[in-house]
């Protein structure tokens with residue numbers, strides 16, 4: 001049974017990836033500093049507490065587990081914070097990833113799956129966002145992820161680090177069995193905030209901007225179910241194991257939904273009112289981010305099964321009501 005080192009395995013996407021890896025026959029070893037991750041979310045393999053900036057600790061973990069590959073999820077990922085404190089993003093994402101990549105290369109662990117983001121594309125009016133779209137990030141979050149992508153190319157050229165880069169669109173939903181789910185502190189993401197407004201954990205959802213150039217004035221995003229997303233990662237690992245070349249894949253469905261449409265879906269799924277307020281635009285938000293690529297479907301054989309908004313919100317709702325979720 002092969003071992004995979006999963007950085008950020010105690011976080012939202014990483015914990016779902018560990019579940020998918022275990023189901024596919026791998027042993028996922030979580031490496032996480034628990035700053036934004038949750039010890040309780042590590043359920044599917046061993047846990048190694050550590051920071052990505054700690055090279056000695058990384059070397060120790062590579063030596064003791066001898067992973068066949070790395071899935072690198074650990075990152076800072078809040079646009080607002082990135083606008084206010086770019087240094088944290090360059091240090092916490094770029095410098096930390098450099099340390100991880102150097103440790104992986106030193107250990108001879110040369111299959112690397114990286115979670116990047118559609119935020120690396122920035123704002124492109126009326127342009128289909130595919131993997132060849134120029135990357136012009138609007139904020140330090142997107143810029144830091146683009147820099148790590150560049151780093152991977154350089155380490156492949158010099159050291160043979162094979163990599164699959166996934167540029168995520170908007171990840172939502174939760175494990176259909178509610179073993180793990182989405183929980184950030186602070187929470188900034190639309191679907192959990194919507195459900196918090198439904199349950200009264202928060203007084204209302206604030207819509208960040210109603211004057212965008214979209215049919216209902218609110219931003220449009222391409223939402224992808226976290227379980228579908230992590231399935232793509234397992235396929236990406238298989239791609240590398242089959243000796244196929246390094247590749248970039250968008251992970252989105254190609255369908256965009258506005259904030260107001262998501263509110264309507266939440267109302268329908270929960271059967272309850274969603275208290276809503278309107279507010280100004282949030283700095284760093286793009287008007288419309290929708291994937292225009294089916295490369296992952298065509299080349300990896302990825303089939304998103306649960307990525308319609310109703311299903312995503314229903315799975316997130318089950319998680320919210322599961323008793324594991326707290327705020």
Ligand code: UDP
Nearest residue numbers: 188189190193206207208219221259282285
């Ligand atoms: N959004 C919103 N109110 C909130 C949180 C998010 O209106 O309290 C909007 C946000 O402006 C964006 C969409 O919902 O258009 C998705 O935001 P999220 O933070 O979930 O993901 P992002 O697009 O920033 O990765």
